[in-house]
Amino acid sequence: MRIGGSTLVGYPAGEMRGRSAVVGTVPVGDRYGTIVAETPFHPLDxxxxDQPADLGTIGGIAVVDxxxxAVADGGPTVRLGEDIPVRRGTPGWSWLVVHxxxxxxxxxxxxxxxxxxxxxxxxxGHTACHxxxxxxxxxxxxxxxxxVPVDGLGHPDFDQTAITSSRILPDGSRDVxxxxxSLRRRGFTVEGLAEDLPEITRGVDGRLKEWIAADAPVRIDSPGPELTARRTWHCGLPGGEVAIPCGGTHLSRTGQLGxxxxxxxxxxxxxELIMHTVVG
Structure with missing residues (x-):
């Protein structure tokens, strides 16, 4: 099998339907993996x-994952998930969505x-997570x-400095x-954090209410349609325009969160500090 180039994806623009030609197949355990030229499906990165894969149908058949x-250009073997031996976007490789x-x-x-x-x-869940x-x-x-480095609103970026895992859930997320x-050496004060958590939580929820009430616009900036394109999440919050590198899917306005x-x-x-986010 020869795959000609990376899969083109429509999910950054919110696409949920499409038609495309099958360009290859690959075994996925005892299941079947289908590769098309263009797809609206978001795969697990x-x-x-962080964000689970889209499900749905392809050719009327249920997509269960x-x-x-990834496959080396001109090579015969498609590697999947953790078996991919190179970094995402490495030249000389095609990057694929496998249904x-x-x-x-x-x-x-x-x-x-x-x-x-x-x-x-x-x-x-992903919009709320950001x-x-x-x-x-x-x-x-x-x-x-x-x-320390600051976020788009000028605050010290605790999230990017300390995060070890993030999982997007339906209408929510869990961040650790x-x-x-190392965080203490960078200047973060951990002492007294347990006692201050209720007040910190009230501060977080207060800002969330403000930002949702503002119905701020959300968009994904993508330099191209390829799966490997480096996309960025933008949100026009009252305190300023925020940009965060992100390959997931999002709502179009904060007000849609409710x-x-x-x-x-x-x-x-x-x-560890664990943050659970729940929408609605």
Whole structure:
């Protein structure tokens, strides 16, 4: 099999349907992986697997998973997920969206349909995740003793400095931050954090209410349609325009969230801060 170039994707623009030609197939365990030239499906990113894959149908057959694949230009073997041996976007490789099904998809042109309810719930969770991270940065700003990189609103970027994992959920997210020695050396004050969590949470929720009420516009800036294009999330918040590198899907306005609430908790040993975000 020879794949000619990276998959073109429509999900950054909010696409949920499309038609395209099948350009290749690959086994995925005991399932079938189908590769098309263009797709509206968002695959799981193997390097930062925060947003789950889109589900739906391809050629009328249920898509039960959607993963990232890569193949060396002119090479015969498509690598999937964690088996990909090079960094995303490495020259000389094509990057692919692989639609996983329990039965083979016929060759030719096929219709692709994303599960709209699931996509919207994940988009809401991802938009809320970014907003909550920005609100957390603001609420923790007074705990820094040294200068660190700031976010788009000018607050010390606790989120990007301390985050170890992020998982987007339908209408929510779960983010984990490491409160270790390296963070303390960078100037963050951990002492008294447990006692201050209720006040910090009120600060986060207050900003979220303000930003949702502002119905701020949200957009994804993409330099091209290829899967590997470096996309950026933009949001015109009352405090300024914020830009965050992001390969996921989003709502188009903050007002579409309705409401967002955050819950903050420390791990039992106090070395991690966990933030749960819930939409609606």
């Amino acid at each position: 193997h390097t930062w697997p 959607c993963v990232t694949g 996983v099904t329990d039965e083979p998809v016929p060759a030719g042109e096929v219709e692709l349909v994303v599960d709209e309810r699931r996509r919207r719930a994940l988009s809401a 907003l909550t991270a920005l609100a957390l940065n603001a609420a923790l700003a007074g705990r820094w003793r040294k200068e 931050y490491r409160l270790g020695k 409401s967002v609430a955050a819950t903050l908790e420390l791990s039992a040993d106090g070395t």
